[in-house]
């Protein structure tokens with residue numbers, strides 16, 4: 001295919017504070033070769049074999065990154081029961097369908113945070129080899145957890161400093177792109193304690209030390225504050241959820257946020273609408289009031305973390321309860337609406353800042369990096385001018401990996 005010109009009302013690169021107005025993206029082969037204003041194109045439009053004008057209302061974005069998924073999970077009411085009941089093959093088929101569906105909503109990179117090794121690495125390889133069309137997959141495979149700990153059913157169980165070192169080596173040998181560790185228990189695994197740390201500081205430090213030795217980043221699942229504190233001490237790369245959860249609700253002190261920021265740790269708060277979708281269908285659910293109160297507290301916590309200097313990355317925890325892979329663009333809108341974070345802040349958290357947390361620069365559209373761009377995804381709406389982010393499915397093109 002010859003050079004392609006895409007015109008749109010706005011092009012946002014995932015980095016700047018504002019989108020370019022009346023802009024274009026030029027694509028040649030598998031690379032984006034230029035991004036600029038249409039006025040600068042004068043006379044050179046005939047150079048292109050194909051011109052696609054998306055119209056004044058379209059905004060072209062880099063491909064979105066979903067920083068937290070579980071590709072084989074059912075998104076049902078009881079993911080533990082589903083995982084135990086379903087065959088390996090069913091889980092594999094679902095993983096394929098989930099990541100394909102994610103790509104159709106503009107998600108071009110998925111960081112998978114806990115799926116059986118065989119499934120996660122096979123799906124990643126199938127995309128990389130061209131066997132199937134899907135987003136780029138960055139996978140931890142099985143997360144490291146204590147015996148009977150959170151997500152043990154798709155994890156590696158390890159109970160001491162020596163065992164977590166061995167577990168890191170096992171996962172790297174199996175093909176993990178990064179290490180996922182469960183620093184506290186979690187709601188979806190019966191018999192775990194979300195408020196308490198699963199590992200001592202010394203054990204978690206042993207894990208991150210081993211991961212660093214093997215040049216792997218670490219994502220730590222954390223609900224209770226004891227897990228936040230061990231994760232800061234161990235200098236993990238990202239804290240997932242970061243709920244500061246106590247039995248009586250969220251308990252957060254600004255000093256804790258500053259310590260996360262000072263350690264250069266990103267937080268992936270996994271905001272998603274899942275349960276809210278059920279409420280929209282039936283607002284009279286007995287758990288409605290408690291859910292809405294908890295949601296408001298979570299949004300308030302996010303604002304305070306950002307105030308403390310913490311950098312957020314976006315990930316939806318797709319695959320868990322009522323949380324479909326296709327919901328992610330809507331989850332970003334939900335995050336904008338629930339907090340006073342700007343649409344640009346949230347878009348960055350799902351593009352350039354997420355790429356930074358992954359140690360990749362592939363989504364960044366700086367002119368010095370032209371030629372290495374993966375994907376653009378036009379959204380209709382005006383994400384950068386209004387207080388809400390408007391995203392609809394639209395046309396997409398893929399360039400490069």
Ligand SMILES: [Zn+2]
Pocket residue numbers: 068069070113114317
């Ligand atoms: Zn998760």
